[in-house]
Amino acid sequence: MKALLDRARSFKRRVDFESGEYRKLAEGQYPEALFITCSDSRVIPALITGARPGEIFELRNAGNIVPPYGSPGASGEAATIEYALEVLGVQDIVVCGHSHCGAMGALKSGDDLSALPGVDAWLQLARPELAPVLTTASDDPSLPEVAQGNVVNQLAVLRTYPVVRQRLDSGRLRLHGWYYEVDTGQVHELEGDGLFRVHTG
Secondary structure (H helix, E strand, O other), X not given: OHHHHHHHHOHHHHOOOOOHHHHHHOOOOOOOEEEEEEOOOOXXXXXXXXXXXXXXXXXXXXOOOOOOOOOOOOOHHHHHHHHHHHOOOOOEEEEEEEOOOHHHHHHHHOOOOOOOHHHHHHHHOOHHHHHHHHHHOOOOOOOHHHHHHHHHHHHHHHOOOHHHHHHHHXXXXXXXXXXXXXXXXXXXXXXXXXXXXEOOO
């Protein structure tokens, strides 16, 4: 923690806040995409994409899960999606799952989560749609089938949000599914045939 604190204290000295770039950020944000991914500390959207401040709007939670539209109670996820589209006008949404995901691992192994009731309730949102792949997926610890299946499922949930559906229907929004390998840095992109493939730039 001391190293993190020291870097936070020296941040202003390490970054050129006198430049026009940072002054412009104070006037507002105009991100290109909403990036929905896991809270996992090994997954850093700006590092993966090379995004500069102001370029991506992030939504992070355990397992990159999108709650069903109209779920009771307040939802930070629903609020973030709504704000990104209605206020910021983002035209791309990326749902990015990743290898070695603890949330997906708990679902695959059927862990007893009674000591973690909040985690258990949260993962229940993803469990029903993932049930088929949970029984057939290999025991590969990177869990590619489970994490990729979850990305596909969360994209489907996104499409049930009226604000998303309206923009998709009018051609103002594109959805993207990614799978990030923590140990290799490779990004696999979901293609029209339902398969995830690596593209080299």
